[in-house]
Amino acid sequence: MSTLVLVLLTGIGLGALYFLVASGLSLIYGLMHVLNFAHGAFLTLGAFMGFEVARRLDSTSWWAFAVSILVGGLVGAGVAALTELALIRPLYERHIEQVLVTVGLAFAAVALYEGIWGSDPIYIQAPAWMRETTGVLGAQVPNTYWVLMAAATALLISLVVFLRYTRFGTIIRAGVENRAMVTALGIDVRTAFLLVFAIGGSAAGVGGVLAAHYTGYVSAHLGSTLLIFAFIVTVIGGLGSLPGAAIASVMVAVLQQFANYYLGGTGDIIVVVALAGVLLVRPSGLLGRRFA
Amino acid sequence: MTAAVAAARRIPVPLVVGVGLVILMACLPLLNISVPGVLPTPTYQPGTLALLSLAMIFAALALSYNMLLGTAGMLSFGHALYFGAGAYGLGIGLENLGVPLWPGVFVALIGGLVIALVTGAVSMRVSGIPFAMVTLAFAQAGSVLVRRNSSVTGGEEGLSLNTAGVPDWLVGVVNTRNLYWATLAVLLVVYLVSVWVDRSRLGHLARATRENELRVRVLGLEPSRARLLVFVIAALCASLVGVAYMLLQSGTVPRSVSADLTITVLVIVVLGGVGYRWGAIVGGVVYTILDQRLTVLAGSDMIESLPSVLRVPLSEPLFILGALFILVVMFLPGGIAGTVDSWMSRRRAGSAHGDAEMSDDAPAGRIEGAEQVLETAGQEARS
Amino acid sequence: MSTILEVEGLHASINGQQVVEDVSFTVPATGITAVLGRNGVGKTSTLRAILGLIDRGGEVRLAGERIDGLRTHRIVRKGVGYVPEDREVFGSLTVEENLQLAVRQRQPRRELVDALFPDLVQRRRQMAGTLSGGQQQMVSLARALINDNRLLLVDEPTKGLAPLIVDQVADALEEASATVPILLVEQNLEVVRRLATDAIVISGGRVVHTGRAADILGDEELTHRLLGVGVAPATGGAR
Numbered sequence: 001m002s003t004l005v006l007v008l009l010t011g012i013g014l015g016a017l018y019f020l021v022a023s024g025l026s027l028i029y030g031l032m033h034v035l036n037f038a039h040g041a042f043l044t045l046g047a048f049m050g051f052e053v054a055r056r057l058d059s060t061s062w063w064a065f066a067v068s069i070l071v072g073g074l075v076g077a078g079v080a081a082l083t084e085l086a087l088i089r090p091l092y093e094r095h096i097e098q099v100l101v102t103v104g105l106a107f108a109a110v111a112l113y114e115g116i117w118g119s120d121p122i123y124i125q126a127p128a129w130m131r132e133t134t135g136v137l138g139a140q141v142p143n144t145y146w147v148l149m150a151a152a153t154a155l156l157i158s159l160v161v162f163l164r165y166t167r168f169g170t171i172i173r174a175g176v177e178n179r180a181m182v183t184a185l186g187i188d189v190r191t192a193f194l195l196v197f198a199i200g201g202s203a204a205g206v207g208g209v210l211a212a213h214y215t216g217y218v219s220a221h222l223g224s225t226l227l228i229f230a231f232i233v234t235v236i237g238g239l240g241s242l243p244g245a246a247i248a249s250v251m252v253a254v255l256q257q258f259a260n261y262y263l264g265g266t267g268d269i270i271v272v273v274a275l276a277g278v279l280l281v282r283p284s285g286l287l288g289r290r291f292a
Numbered sequence: 293m294t295a296a297v298a299a300a301r302r303i304p305v306p307l308v309v310g311v312g313l314v315i316l317m318a319c320l321p322l323l324n325i326s327v328p329g330v331l332p333t334p335t336y337q338p339g340t341l342a343l344l345s346l347a348m349i350f351a352a353l354a355l356s357y358n359m360l361l362g363t364a365g366m367l368s369f370g371h372a373l374y375f376g377a378g379a380y381g382l383g384i385g386l387e388n389l390g391v392p393l394w395p396g397v398f399v400a401l402i403g404g405l406v407i408a409l410v411t412g413a414v415s416m417r418v419s420g421i422p423f424a425m426v427t428l429a430f431a432q433a434g435s436v437l438v439r440r441n442s443s444v445t446g447g448e449e450g451l452s453l454n455t456a457g458v459p460d461w462l463v464g465v466v467n468t469r470n471l472y473w474a475t476l477a478v479l480l481v482v483y484l485v486s487v488w489v490d491r492s493r494l495g496h497l498a499r500a501t502r503e504n505e506l507r508v509r510v511l512g513l514e515p516s517r518a519r520l521l522v523f524v525i526a527a528l529c530a531s532l533v534g535v536a537y538m539l540l541q542s543g544t545v546p547r548s549v550s551a552d553l554t555i556t557v558l559v560i561v562v563l564g565g566v567g568y569r570w571g572a573i574v575g576g577v578v579y580t581i582l583d584q585r586l587t588v589l590a591g592s593d594m595i596e597s598l599p600s601v602l603r604v605p606l607s608e609p610l611f612i613l614g615a616l617f618i619l620v621v622m623f624l625p626g627g628i629a630g631t632v633d634s635w636m637s638r639r640r641a642g643s644a645h646g647d648a649e650m651s652d653d654a655p656a657g658r659i660e661g662a663e664q665v666l667e668t669a670g671q672e673a674r675s
Numbered sequence: 676m677s678t679i680l681e682v683e684g685l686h687a688s689i690n691g692q693q694v695v696e697d698v699s700f701t702v703p704a705t706g707i708t709a710v711l712g713r714n715g716v717g718k719t720s721t722l723r724a725i726l727g728l729i730d731r732g733g734e735v736r737l738a739g740e741r742i743d744g745l746r747t748h749r750i751v752r753k754g755v756g757y758v759p760e761d762r763e764v765f766g767s768l769t770v771e772e773n774l775q776l777a778v779r780q781r782q783p784r785r786e787l788v789d790a791l792f793p794d795l796v797q798r799r800r801q802m803a804g805t806l807s808g809g810q811q812q813m814v815s816l817a818r819a820l821i822n823d824n825r826l827l828l829v830d831e832p833t834k835g836l837a838p839l840i841v842d843q844v845a846d847a848l849e850e851a852s853a854t855v856p857i858l859l860v861e862q863n864l865e866v867v868r869r870l871a872t873d874a875i876v877i878s879g880g881r882v883v884h885t886g887r888a889a890d891i892l893g894d895e896e897l898t899h900r901l902l903g904v905g906v907a908p909a910t911g912g913a914r
């Protein structure tokens with residue numbers, strides 16, 4: 001029983017991490033039809049910058065942790081906004097080229113990170129509480145997972161509020177549905193593009209700092225692996241659907257943890273099999289509209 | 293017009309150039325040519341032959357990828373899976389089944405074919421960007437499988453070739469020449485397959501589906517079948533190249549199944565020019581030599597003496613390649629071949645009224661072709 | 676008579692395929708100008724080209740000012756309202772959100788819109804995607820009428836609507852036309868006859884005829900040749 005709870009809760013925690021990455025991907029794809037390969041690079045940069053800041057403060061203190069989260073988010077937002085302005089915008093509507101430049105950026109960024117921080121993992125410190133566990137129904141759940149869940153929940157709520165109750169949110173929702181018509185109402189949809197990139201980037205940056213606490217280290221490749229799972233999650237959830245991404249994140253991660261625990265570490269494979277299954281039954285994903 | 297000129301005209305220029313190039317390449321191991329700064333040793337020595345073989349591996353892999361992106365307009369991020377299947381298939385066949393080389397090659401190709409059929413059929417449930425993501429996921433699963441099952445694949449360490457079943461003339465540094473010729477043969481085979489696909493009904497169909505899926509449907513043809521077939525042929529070619537790679541390197545590492553490798557191939561194809569067969573080959577060669585040169589440069593004293601703002605990026609070959617790639621995509625949309633091609637046709641248009649349609653290697657489709665596929669997918673998503 | 680829109684040598688393409696060949700016409704500053712033509716001749720594409728929604732070339736002037744190099748949202752902000760073919764309301768947004776999104780001025784013309792489409796008043800919070808076709812058309816019209824525009828581009832507003840709703844839409848357009856000139860693509864000749872002062876006929880991506888609407892519709896041979904309609908007084912369901 002306690003193992004079951006443990007596997008379930010760690011699954012949800014991992015799903016929370018996936019959601020931090022996938023939410024931005026899904027929003028960006030939904031609005032702009034851009035597959036952002038550089039999202040993992042945003043995440044990694046957030047993690048490194050968060051680490052650099054925390055290490056200059058007292059990295060075992062809560063306040064350093066809070067600042068590192070903030071810095072991760074800001075750096076992620078900044079670099080994502082720059083990417084949109086410098087690389088994505090000039091290639092307006094040329095979707096393949098847009099994918100390609102993000103691929104190139106991811107490629108170059110990882111190499112650059114290796115140049116700066118080396119290719120070995122750098123182990124990081126955290127507030128003592130984050131290294132401890134909390135008992136739930138007999139299961140000892142590492143506290144990092146609670147932080148992940150809290151962060152993802154906060155992100156989900158603020159995204160929903162933003163999308164539902166602000167003018168920009170309305171523009172984004174309308175743009176996901178029919179971009180051309182948004183411009184035909186006299187709205188410069190590119191502002192929304194920039195915003196979506198920045199939001200996605202900041203979620204990824206925060207996700208990077210938390211991912212570093214989840215794995216215990218930062219490395220130049222931190223984002224690459226997470227990105228692939230985030231891709232899987234967005235496809236399963238339905239591209240462009242935020243609730244879909246949220247549900248799929250948790251489902252995929254829980255499935256993965258269960259397979260890892262009960263089926264001899266086959267989690268990664270099971271996830272891909274699940275992806276294949278979803279595609280065969282429902283190519284548009286769980287909550288996606290028809291796209292193929 | 294004299295008869296001689298007319299006769300000469302019947303043999304297309306690119307064919308003459310191509311045959312000449314193949315003969316030249318075949319003779320290189322017998323010649324003593326030095327190209328300082330580009331090739332590490334004279335052409336008859338193993339150092340250069342190994343580098344050129346690797347370049348041909350990349351060229352052939354890029355050609356196979358060009359069938360996907362250039363001809364059928366499919367952006368796949370999982371092509372390395374089939375390359376890896378060939379390499380690992382051969383290695384596992386020789387090691388675990390204990391078969392000799394040729395049956396081993398057969399096993400590897402069959403393995404690549406089966407994997408391509410299954411993953412291709414599933415991936416093609418979607419198109420455009422989702423297709424790219426799904427192929428990436430499959431390749432990732434393959435990469436995980438390879439890393440995990442170290443008893444079969446050697447895990448992170450990689451798998452070295454069990455040479456017991458391989459004929460002696462294909463083993464060891466002393467036989468680099470033979471391996472070089474074998475690789476050249478593989479490149480030639482992939483090239484011919486690529487030409488055949490582009491010219492066959494299948495290629496026309498694949499191009500047509502890329503441009504207008506609806507029209508093909510109306511014509512009563514099954515576009516997804518054509519695309520799957522191109523996908524499988526391209527994958528099979530990649531497996532063949534993987535086999536050659538395994539022989540050449542006497543081993544393979546998990547990177548040969550990774551998304552990194554696919555992206556490398558994508559970089560090569562875009563650099564060379566999407567849709568141009570000769571572009572893929574030039575891209576493969578340029579990339580390999582550039583990669584090697586940049587690595588040498590990265591360790592050089594000149595770089596060491598730079599301030600760290602310049603030193604750190606310049607000592608990372610992949611950073612330079614990534615940045616170069618971005619620049620090509622943004623400012624040189626046709627890649628090397630596309631730029632040369634449009635420059636040539638502009639010149640041809642300028643120099644009176646020559647018959648323009650002479651290139652054997654007319655672009656099988658620019659990147660815009662694939663663009664439309666994505667657009668269509670996007671529009672469908674909106675409706 | 677002064678003109679609000681001048682179009683000269685307009686051409687446009689979609690995915691590299693030419694859909695508007697060479698279109699030139701002017702729209703007077705008052706009244707409704709109808710754009711007529713058979714299906715697929717490029718009427719919708721002409722409107723979309725004017726708005727910059729598809730790749731286009733040629734000259735377009737709004738009140739004398741060139742707008743053919745501007746991006747869509749800039750053109751719209753110059754005072755061009757657009758009611759697209761097939762409504763294109765945002766189905767996942769409420770009626771109110773659809774209207775809010777369209778508002779470009781500090782004092783939107785709420786009373787006018789509410790008076791024209793009382794149906795929508797109670798449905799403010801309903802998802803636009805769940806509205807009937809006629810109600811969606813009203814939302815689409817309301818999005819254009821809520822601002823003070825200098826020109827409206829309206830594309831087949833009566834397409835697929837029941838006769839009663841057709842009348843309501845026509846009423847709305849008639850009332851709007853008192854204050855703003857309208858370029859109206861319309862297949863229902865009954866409606867054209869009632870509303871339009873002028874008309875242009877497009878065929879094969881070109882303007883083949885321009886004149887008074889009444890003159891064109893009165894000429895049986897002409898309407899038959901250009902529009903492929905039989906006896907002139909077409910009924911509402913003749914499409």
Ligand SMILES: Nc1ncnc2c1ncn2[C@@H]1O[C@H](COP(=O)(O)OP(=O)(O)OP(=O)(O)O)[C@@H](O)[C@H]1O
Pocket residue numbers: 689690692694712713714715716717718719720721760
């Ligand atoms: N997205 C597109 N891709 C390719 N061709 C298109 C596209 N949209 C329109 N066309 C073509 O452009 C031509 C003009 O289309 P348009 O919609 O402007 O016609 P229309 O006059 O509005 O017709 P209708 O009366 O049926 O609405 C048609 O031949 C159509 O097939």
Ligand SMILES: [Mg+2]
Pocket residue numbers: 718719720760831
């Ligand atoms: Mg139309």
